[in-house]
Amino acid sequence: MYIDYNHDGDFIDAGEQVAQGNGSGAINRNFVVPLTAINGKARMRVVMHFSSYLAQTCGNFTEGEAEDYSVKITGATPALDAVASETDVKAMLNSIMVSLNPVKGSSANVVLQAGKPGSVNIKIADLSGRILRSETINSMIAGKNNYSLRNINLLPGTYMIMAQQGNAVIARTQFIVDK
Numbered sequence: 328m329y330i331d332y333n334h335d336g337d338f339i340d341a342g343e344q345v346a347q348g349n350g351s352g353a354i355n356r357n358f359v360v361p362l363t364a365i366n367g368k369a370r371m372r373v374v375m376h377f378s379s380y381l382a383q384t385c386g387n388f389t390e391g392e393a394e395d396y397s398v399k400i401t402g403a404t405p406a407l408d409a410v411a412s413e414t415d416v417k418a419m420l421n422s423i424m425v426s427l428n429p430v431k432g433s434s435a436n437v438v439l440q441a442g443k444p445g446s447v448n449i450k451i452a453d454l455s456g457r458i459l460r461s462e463t464i465n466s467m468i469a470g471k472n473n474y475s476l477r478n479i480n481l482l483p484g485t486y487m488i489m490a491q492q493g494n495a496v497i498a499r500t501q502f503i504v505d506k
Contacts, residue, residue, distance in 0.1 A: 429503035
């Protein structure tokens with residue numbers, strides 16, 4: 328399975344192959360959308376082939392097929408050509424950072440740049456996408472916000488932190504826990 332994260336019309340860029348597998352039944356795979364992906368509708372291609380794995384995204388092959396789908400990417404790099412108003416520009420100011428990174432100990436500071444005020448849900452997930460922690464911050468202002476995560480208690484490894492306002496992921500990044 329491939330996703331054209333940078334909207335350049337191909338699937339050959341690093342990280343655009345998001346999953347592979349074989350079997351006769353349903354195949355489930357988890358993947359993380361890179362922060363460099365461009366927001367908006369992206370093309371996803373699923374290539375299937377009988378009894379073998381194909382490392383090509385297009386061309387002629389027998390006993391198989393390739394199908395294209397659309398996926399909507401949010402919370403990544405804004406598509407600058409889609410900016411239409413001052414409201415859209417402010418929405419592009421969303422970012423999140425964990426400091427110090429790597430995290431040593433059981434607490435960390437989160438710096439969230441929010442494009443608009445309101446309630447924000449912070450989620451921490453492992454790289455398989457499993458949510459390990461979720462907490463709501465009700466007092467976010469438009470602009471820079473500092474928030475302290477306490478009692479993190481995560482095993483050493485790499486994790487994803489996401490900020491969500493309403494139903495939209497407004498920012499995400501990875502951080503490392505190194506105890």
